[in-house]
Amino acid sequence: MTKTITKAPFRADHVGSLLRPDNLLQARKDYKEENISAVELRELETKEIERIVNKQIEVGLELVTDGEFRRTWWHLDFLEHLNGLEGYVPEKGYVFEGVETERYNVRNSGGISFDPDHPFIKDFKEFNAIVGGRAVAKQTIPSPNQLFHPNMRDEHIYPDIEDFATDVIQTYRDAIKAFYDAGVRYLQLDDVYIAALSSPDISYENSPYTREYLIDLALRVINGVLADKPEDLVVTTHLCRGNYKSTYAFGGSYALIAPTLFAKEKVDGFFLEYDDERSGDFGPLEYIPNGGANVVLGVVTSKTGELEDKEAINARVIEATKYVPLEQLCLSPQCGFASTHHGNNLTEEDQWNKLKFIVDTANEIWG
Template sequence: MPLRDTPPFRADHVGSLLRPADLLAARARFAAGDLDAAALREVEDAAIRDVVRMQRDVGLQSATDGEFRRTSWHMDFIYRLGGIRPTDDKIQVHFRNAEGDLDFESAALAITSPVRLESTIFGDDFAFLRDQVGPGVTAKLTIPSPSMVHYRGGRAAIDPAVYPDEEQFWADLSAAYAEQARRVHELGCRYLQLDDTSLAYLNDPEQRRLLTERGDDAEHQHLRYIRQINAAIQDRPAGLSVTTHMCRGNFRSSWAAEGGYDFVAEALFSELAVDGFFLEFDDERSGGFAPLRFVPPGKMVVLGLVTTKRGQLESKDTLKRRIDEAAKYVPLEQLCLSPQCGFSSTVEGNALTYDEEVAKLSLIVETAQEVWG
């Protein structure tokens, strides 16, 4: 069974990578007013060249810019959509890890005018990445899914004077995403990933309880999100592969939700019109592989079996055994391998070293070559 020549690839990764120390230092100087934007971008450019080289050297067929120009995997994108602005209110997300609890705080958002795409978001960033990857490597752009615009605030974040009918909000949001996909394709993007924690969070009864308390229809929210993602990508340009990554939160080696994909699985896998699903399966809180029985022929499943939460390297034999277990529900030719999440969904990064990150990516490539190569 040969390796794939279209995304997602047999050995792949989610997108974010650990920020190097000199980049973090430059960001701190920029925040303090001691470095201007042009100088910061030069440091970012150099760091991205290095991290693209690393991805190529370990044998990956795709490369991202590590999300090195972002503070957060999603809010940096969302705040650049027309009609959306940060507010003085704060979003509190409660995370957990093996050592205890951790809280994440970010500015809330408000939708104060019609949602629209004013300029191509991350367009210049993608163009720089495109020019670095070299032959045989596909530049991958990661952006938050449309669901994340709604999940962070719900109906309460939408000004009723702007959208008395929520249906128009959804139509405008999907249209903005469709235009973003069209524009990045024109820039040469052939691999677009929609990152989505909401569809994984909704498997957790506690997360559904929190949504119900704020007035959302938690039992059916995933159906709305699936419809809107489909509306955003239904007319995507030919040759643009679209995947989605669904995890239960990733902040400094911590997570926010637990539970298998059972609650959303039937609708998600049978109806969401993406080319592949990146799914986390790195430990018991992710549930088993049984929900994969709903994946139809032709859709790819990227098994996130290698954790980014800690540096300890997985056993290749264990990875192969778990791939075999998943193949009881999805044919082996529809499976790929990746880390369960990014290594640095926010600028702080997870609790592992650069060398441990590289070792995990190398293990994924070696395992994939032995299983599918």
Template sequence: MPMPPFRADTVGSLLRSDSLKQARARFHDGSIDAGTLRDVENEEIRRVVARQESLGLKAVTDGEFRRAWWHFDFLERLDGVEGYQAEQGIQFQGVTTQARSVRVTDKLGFPADHPMLDHFRFLADTVSSATAKMTIPSPSVLHFRGGRRNIDTSVYPSLDGFFADLADTYRDAVRAFHAAGCRYLQLDDTVWAYLCSAEQLEAVRERGDDPSRLQSIYAEVLNHALAGRPDDLHVSLHVCRGNFRSTWISEGGYEPVAETLLGGVDVDAYFLEYDTDRAGGFEPLRFLPEGHKQAVLGLITTKSGELEPAEAIERRIEEAQRFVARDQLCLSPQCGFASTEEGNRLSEDEQWAKLARVVEIARDVWPDA
């Protein structure tokens, strides 16, 4: 039986339907209760799971339909973390998100009743033939956005203690998802892409952090969290360049982080965004260890509805083979279609056409797809 990642794979989030958006709005204004909202979410998740399977995808997600954000919903339910209304949102290219953030106010931990464990269980029960894939934010996300100022100094006088507890928290999360039946876990991580961006690197230096040291710290945290994981749990890392209403944050090739990230982080696969020249060339793939790790090329954009010609994508896959063997490559969209509930600027039909194109191309390129 094929193991994750699959030749035709998916990053995770899907466009929210009108019925789901309306239900969430009614829940927030008090018109319906949590149980009614959950019923709508369940119905919509069943629908998109069936649609993904019908396209031939071997990994399916719940579309992140129970979340408003790809990261905050998970992080806010960790022990020691609270969400709050920030002074300003996150600045993308020409657009700003809602003003939301998280901060560390107590000792970190992963609670046994974290709601996303049940979210995964529902997904697993819903899937018929594919592998249920769970997506959560990577641990580095909790530190990078706010840095020292969003970590209570009375709780963590030293950041060494914070990073140690962060690694332990995620180690417990990994084990908890496996115990819940998860065999394909994806960590979504914007930070590695930020460390490739001249603009973001300057911002990091201005606040007093050393970008090269952060690479080492984040790699150590990830490796501790994943150490000793069960052999049948496959973990991927999606390196995201920002995804909000079809815009982005970071640009710059992977070269500044490739040796540490591809060569030194103990995941099974990397989902790398390659839909535009903002990502640079495929040369950094030379750092992928030979034989036992996969690079999932995000060559199909989720930021517009225009459907890529299959021939053009196949040529790009051939280009990548100059630096890594074809057997170590897979294909996916470059990111999710709705990293926040607002979603990207394309239609649901265009979204499904993109995923169908991924499957079509993969079957042409790889005999085992």
């Protein structure tokens, strides 16, 4: 039987997370205060996921996500359900531009492996049933490289970072197989860590490893995870510089990582942030192989509600064709609209207008 290859990433795509409605935020609060049951919360989540699936299809998207409506954070909810990791409340939250985030994180508590009963597998099956073949159901998870942030690895459990990498690779290989068996054919790995490796805002002077070594290791981890990827599974990666209540964590172009990661990472597409001057220019795209991975240009911001000028967006796409052929380019917001449950500073109407704008603009460019 011939396998059907999903044509993702799509000309008009989006990163994944969507603004949580007020009733869902209230339900989460009620659940924490033990005013409603887990069953009642899940029923409301399901109802809201059904609504946003329909809305994504209505605005013309060929892919849909569950908006990450069953999550609090884009990454921590997935990671804390891996064996060998646990959630905890640190003394400080993540540091963003002018703000400290809500305090929650994960830490290494034992040997890392994938739990076959990971809740995301059930979540995807239910989400995919809601979609019912009307669009491509896209699953998003944090990249394996998120586990290489400083202080994430317990050096008593894993004295050697290479041994840690070996277990992380196997964990994600097992995760990808479980998602594939559950019906996933479009998977996105969200990665702040790799983007940080290219940032001049972040110093590695006090690190036991050089930036060059860590870039090489990041490539080996991703390619190790994807070594036996099924041919009909599309895997993309989103490189993010932080997204919390419309703020960011750092800046910097992709120049330092491009010769290694853009040139050699075996993904089907790169979602890249290009919505402001912090992102640098399109020059690093010259390392994308001709006929290789697609580049999804995140030139529409998810951080504000103001709609971009269509001619300006068209001009930016044309500018990018100096480095990557038009047939390898796509459009999306630069990040999700709600990487955490707090959401960015725009309205749900703004969000849908942005996504419809991307669909309309992509249709004009590519037909």
